[in-house]
Each structure stands twice: as C-alpha cells, then as structure tokens.
Amino acid sequence: MPFDITIHKSYFRISQRKPKELIRVGFDDQIFIAQSRGGISKYFVEIIQRLPKYGVEPILLCEETRNSHLAESGLVPRAKQDSNLKSRLRGYLWRLTGNPRYKGPLIETVDVIHHTFTNGAYLGLGHKPSVVTIYDMIPEVYPEYFPTGNPHFAKKKFAERCDVLISISESTTNDMLKFYGDNLRSKTMVVPFGVGEQFLSPHPEVEMPDLPEKYLLFVGVRRGYKHFKTAFLAFEKMAKNDSELCFVVIGGGRYSDEERKMVQTSPFVERVFHFNPSDEQMPEFYRRAKCFVFPSVYEGFGLPTLESLASGTPVVLADASCSREVGGDLAIYCEPGDVQSLIDSVEKATSIDWVNRIKRDGPARAKEFTWDFVAEETAKIYKNLVQKTK
16 A cells, blocks of 8 residues: 655654554654664664555654665655764764653654664653664673773663563574563564665666775674774785775775774775765665675674675675574675684685575575565564553
8 A cells, every 4th residue: 555754843754545544653763863874774764664554654753864764765854964073963962961852742642652772861752652672782792892881872771661672683682681681581572674675676777986896895884893804804815816806895984093094004095995875876886796794793683694695795794693593504604803714705705606606595585584574573563562551
C-alpha cells in the first residue's frame, strides 16, 4: 500500500491512507543528532520508511536534520550547514545536556516510544511503553578505547527501564546479558540489520567520482577497535609488490592527527583516497572494489559486510565478535590486529575461484537479511507491546 508524508508544524508523520488501522510509534531524534551518517541512523531510516506496510504509523520527532541518511530519504528537510566549529559545539552541547526537542502533547498521541540512542535526558520521554535498540557493547568490552567514558551515555538505565530491548545480533545479546544481567533476557528480542535493495539489483547509473581501477575498500569509523592502522599497514606492504593497488577510505569523518600523519608520510600517499559518498553512490564503491577489508575487533552487527556480499565483492573480516554470524562461510577471516594475517586473507579473497564464488553466492547470502524483514519483525514487537499494556 502506498503511503503519504504528512508535514506538521512540529513533526513529520508517515502514514498510510487508512491511519485508523495503524498503531503510532514515536521515534526520538537522538541518533539523527549524534550521527551525520552511519549504520544506526541508516537502520532507522530504512525501517521508518517501511513500517506503514506492516500496520505502524511512524512519527518522527524531528524537523530539519543534519543527518545525511534522513535528508537523502526525503522524509525531513536538510538543515543549513554550519561551520565545523559550530557543528562540533552543537554536538558537544547536546551530549552535555541532551534535551529532547519534544516534551508536550504530541508525545501523548503515540502508543509506543522507540528510543534511537541512550542519552539519559530522554529516559521516560512521554511515559509511554518504550523500546530501545541495543547496537553493541563495545565500550563495556573494550573500555581502554574510551578514556573519556562510555559514549553510550545511560545505556544500562535504558536497558533496565524500557519495556522491550531489540538487539541486533546474538553476539550483542550475549555481551549485554553478561554485563547487565541475565534478568534482561526475557524482554530482549534479536532482530538483525538488513541490506538495501540497491546493493542487490542493477540500478540506474549514478554520477561517481574518479576512482582507481584497483583498490582495497575501508568503510566507516576508523578509531581504536576498528583497526584502521592494521588495514593501512597491510595495504602499504601489498602496494610494494603491486604498483596498481590503491586504498579507498569511505566516510568516518576527517582524519585524526595520527591518521593524517600516517597517510601523508606514506610512500604510497598518492594511492590513498578518502570519499564521503551519498547512499546512492555506495553500491558502486563496493562493486568496483577488489576487496572490502573490515579488521574491526568488535561490531554489533557489521552492516558493511552484508553490503559488500550483496554487491558481489570479497570480504575480509577480523575473526571476532559477530563476524561469523553475519559473514558465514562467505567471508575470509584474519587474526585480529595481525597485519600479515590480513594480507594473507586478502590474497585468498582475491583469488579467481573465491571471487567467482562471491559473485555467485554473495548476493544470496545478503538476501537472508532484508530491511522488509527487519521492519516486519519490529512492527510485531510494537504490536505485542501495545497488546500487553492495554
């Protein structure tokens, strides 16, 4: 059934043409403030667009946005771009205070609140039945990577107070129960991420930047546990013996001082590229890559793994956390943090036989994880919660 986008003065609502049949779920704006682009905000945009098909009216408690996924979806207008200084200051103040934009009568019109992140200021927003998605337990498992404290704010309090917890992998669930207590098991549901149709099927040509002919691909955040340095050192060693090999870095914000120094002092600096593509361009970045490398030692799910397999591109993953849960037997696994192991794995992943296997079987594996499935399962959770609280 087609849906309309109804624009209200204070919020945006997506509704089918029979709104009386729908339950109303309010999505707070946390993740769209915290992320300009990323897997979590992408997840919410994907399910919000699909929920009306499954009997749910999503109410986005958000006006204009600086989040690229939300703006590119057309659901909410893009906010005026600020200077980097103003943007960083706004992010800092929000993390410090975290005040919700909407506290009034609008909240009382929804049946369920779905919290998109875990800033404590949003706890109890509207005093409605509530859901929160648990994405990972990285700060708890690897606190050494977060010297300034847990960036997930009041995640444990959200887990304790919300009526339902959605975990995006079995690995994340197990770690959450280990740190927060097994008493949360009864209200935890595992619903994995999905992969967009644009990665699975041919689509119209999109305008692309000039890309090298042969490159390793690194996607997303680069800090600490992501082991960007491991990937870069592996590229450098491989580049010594392959004059055509390049390294393409996607997103993740500006280079840190350490990363900038590492890249700029590399003898292969002219073969390193950094892009910030649109969602429309991303499938082509994967399709043209020789191999996608993902040496992160911890992921809540690892959406880029699915996107690469859907695109028929070989994947090399660190053998850690949920990697095998997502990659199955269609990824090549390396020892976490081991440069030579990563090199050996890339060589195996780019062999003719393996490339042909991934082109044949990768998309089929990815099709096991669709956003429609995610939206449908999430809608069931909302409906069950509403039934229980009547």
